[in-house]
Amino acid sequence: MEWLEVSIEAHKGTDALSELLEGMGVSGLVIEDGNDFERFMDENRQYWDYVDEELSRKMQGRSLVKFYLSADEEGEAQLAGLTGELEPRGYSPAVRRVRDEDWENNRKQYYNPMQVGNKLLIVPEWEEAPDAEGRSVLRLNPGLIFGTGSHPTTRMCLERLENYAPTAESVLDLGCGSGILSIAALCLGAKMAVGCDIDDKAPDTAMENAALNGVTSDTYTVYAGDIINDAALRVKIGLRKYDLVLANIVSDVIIALVKDAAKWVKPDGKFICSGIIDGREDEVRAAVESAGFEMLDHGHVEDWHCYMAQLRKG
Numbered sequence: 001m002e003w004l005e006v007s008i009e010a011h012k013g014t015d016a017l018s019e020l021l022e023g024m025g026v027s028g029l030v031i032e033d034g035n036d037f038e039r040f041m042d043e044n045r046q047y048w049d050y051v052d053e054e055l056s057r058k059m060q061g062r063s064l065v066k067f068y069l070s071a072d073e074e075g076e077a078q079l080a081g082l083t084g085e086l087e088p089r090g091y092s093p094a095v096r097r098v099r100d101e102d103w104e105n106n107r108k109q110y111y112n113p114m115q116v117g118n119k120l121l122i123v124p125e126w127e128e129a130p131d132a133e134g135r136s137v138l139r140l141n142p143g144l145i146f147g148t149g150s151h152p153t154t155r156m157c158l159e160r161l162e163n164y165a166p167t168a169e170s171v172l173d174l175g176c177g178s179g180i181l182s183i184a185a186l187c188l189g190a191k192m193a194v195g196c197d198i199d200d201k202a203p204d205t206a207m208e209n210a211a212l213n214g215v216t217s218d219t220y221t222v223y224a225g226d227i228i229n230d231a232a233l234r235v236k237i238g239l240r241k242y243d244l245v246l247a248n249i250v251s252d253v254i255i256a257l258v259k260d261a262a263k264w265v266k267p268d269g270k271f272i273c274s275g276i277i278d279g280r281e282d283e284v285r286a287a288v289e290s291a292g293f294e295m296l297d298h299g300h301v302e303d304w305h306c307y308m309a310q311l312r313k314g
Contacts, residue, residue, distance in 0.1 A: 001071075003071055004070070004076075004079060004095055005097070006066065006069065006093050006094070006095050007066045008065050013063070014065055024082060028068060030065070031066075032064040113129065120188070122138045122140060124141070125140065140178065152302050152303075155301070160270075160306070164244055164270055165186075165188035168185060168191065169191045170240060171185040171194070173194070173246045174249065174257060174261070175197055176197045177197055177199070178206060178209055179210060179220075182246070196225065196227050198224070201224075203223065206222045223236065234260070238260075238264055242264055244271075246273075248273070249275050251277065251284050255287040258293075267313070269311070270310055271307075271310070272308045273306070274306035277305075281298075281300075284305070292311055296308045296310055
């Protein structure tokens with residue numbers, strides 16, 4: 001079925017425009033509020049690495065209200081009547097025709113197969129995998145939780161994983177989100193992985209992505225909870241030591257968790273942390289070193305930093 005997608009710039013605010021449209025009998029409004037998008041990003045920074053950069057640019061400072069009318073004579077007549085009332089109020093509707101199948105295709109246009117480092121090829125679920133050229137293929141459904149691996153924080157982690165995951169017996173992914181890092185580690189050869197995230201949707205999301213790669217609950221476990229304040233969860237996480245501990249979160253959480261990371265990583269294991277914005281790198285480095293780690297590597301791409309460390313010997 002075809003529809004008329006009507007988009008209106010909400011230059012006086014989405015609330016005012018929505019109220020106006022509802023008063024005209026329009027229902028099924030879709031709000032795209034740039035301010036809400038930025039606020040969501042601020043409150044969910046652990047997912048920054050899963051947002052397409054082009055989408056971020058399009059949403060910045062722009063708010064729209066959308067609604068849909070049937071693409072027939074009745075819909076065209078309703079649109080003409082609405083336009084006649086909206087234009088004198090300073091609103092100019094933009095209209096395009098869409099089909100039912102366009103909903104899915106519009107989402108998919110942002111995601112394409114992507115090489116990361118020397119060993120990984122990230123492929124959206126719906127794409128045919130191109131010639132992997134010897135790379136390990138990691139399949140993801142970005143729609144589950146924002147996820148492409150395109151953000152520098154994730155890329156830096158993935159690039160460092162490729163040298164250590166193939167021989168890792170165990171991996172701990174703190175703030176796992178969609179599971180991209182821990183699932184990548186398993187695809188690269190790690191024997192088992194544990195993920196943890198404060199978002200209660202993370203276990204389902206990560207396990208769905210894991211299933212796309214043939215990973216089962218035999219080798220992958222994901223918990224939801226506050227690892228900093230939940231004592232029972234900390235006990236579960238601490239039942240073993242890990243070859244790799246990953247924390248692609250934000251600086252404050254890395255600082256709060258790094259002493260635990262030192263307890264959970266094996267003496268010859270590695271701690272990789274990212275999500276560190278310019279201006280916080282020295283503070284995070286000091287916390288990591290204070291917890292007993294020595295720095296092995298410091299990555300810096302755009303405004304972001306990534307550290308890889310190992311427990312000091314002796």
